[in-house]
Amino acid sequence: KAGVTQTPRYLIKTRGQQVTLSCSPISGHRSVSWYQQTPGQGLQFLFEYFSETQRNKGNFPGRFSGRQFSNSRSEMNVSTLELGDSALYLCASSLAPAESYEQYFGPGTRLTVT
Amino acid sequence: EDKVVQSPLSLVVHEGDTVTLNCSYEVTNFRSLLWYKQEKKAPTFLFMLTSSGIEKKSGRLSSILDKKELFSILNITATQTGDSAVYLCAVQDTGNQFYFGTGTSLTVIP
Numbered sequence: 001k002a003g004v005t006q007t008p009r010y011l012i013k014t015r016g017q018q019v020t021l022s023c024s025p026i027s028g029h030r031s032v033s034w035y036q037q038t039p040g041q042g043l044q045f046l047f048e049y050f051s052e053t054q055r056n057k058g059n060f061p062g063r064f065s066g067r068q069f070s071n072s073r074s075e076m077n078v079s080t081l082e083l084g085d086s087a088l089y090l091c092a093s094s095l096a097p098a099e100s101y102e103q104y105f106g107p108g109t110r111l112t113v114t
Numbered sequence: 115e116d117k118v119v120q121s122p123l124s125l126v127v128h129e130g131d132t133v134t135l136n137c138s139y140e141v142t143n144f145r146s147l148l149w150y151k152q153e154k155k156a157p158t159f160l161f162m163l164t165s166s167g168i169e170k171k172s173g174r175l176s177s178i179l180d181k182k183e184l185f186s187i188l189n190i191t192a193t194q195t196g197d198s199a200v201y202l203c204a205v206q207d208t209g210n211q212f213y214f215g216t217g218t219s220l221t222v223i224p
Contacts, residue, residue, distance in 0.1 A: 033212070035212075035214075042202075042214055042215065042216040042217060043157070043202060043204075043214040043217075044214065045211060045212040045213070045214070048210060055210055056209055056210050056211055058211065058212075090156055090157075092156075097210055102159050102162065103159060104159070105156030105157050105158070106156060107155060107156055108155075108156055
């Protein structure tokens with residue numbers, strides 16, 4: 001069974017631009033969560049999607065948004081990029097939030113904002 | 115403010131030693147506590163704990179939760195160099211929010 005895949009793996013953007021990251025969950029998984037990992041703040045929860053609906057959102061500004069498609073693939077968008085948005089963005093999938101919290105993480109997208 | 119604190123921040127041990135990693139939390143509406151191992155890639159799931167006093171074991175790793183004192187420990191016995199990693203503790207609340215600690219960096223020397 002293929003694992004969680006994220007594209008692109010590396011990305012360099014300049015301040016003010018926007019970026020879209022993609023995550024394909026493990027086949028059969030319907031829940032996708034996004035996290036930001038930085039050396040200073042550690043791993044922080046961004047949001048979770050289940051059945052195309054955002055279930056909850058972490059403490060991030062509105063520049064961070066996401067969506068989930070009917071095939072459970074998810075995208076995350078960051079608009080008006082700031083230097084502080086440079087981080088590893090991790091996506092994790094699970095069967096369903098209410099049934100299983102064992103999350104499987106993807107390899108991440110390393111975003112660098114210059 | 116909800117938070118998760120892990121200690122120690124880093125640890126260096128010799129192969130064969132036993133280590134105990136700590137995680138304390140202050141999270142309203144606790145649902146579960148999770149442990150992850152992160153090497154030079156994405157975190158991998160180790161344990162999920164929801165009930166106090168019930169030890170979960172997987173090989174040389176074990177973990178237990180104390181919901182009264184609001185902490186969990188992760189034990190690793192007979193450590194090996196392959197155990198070198200950052201160990202992350204996370205708490206999930208009933209609103210399905212996750213709060214992560216900053217991790218404990220474990221280095222096992224041959």
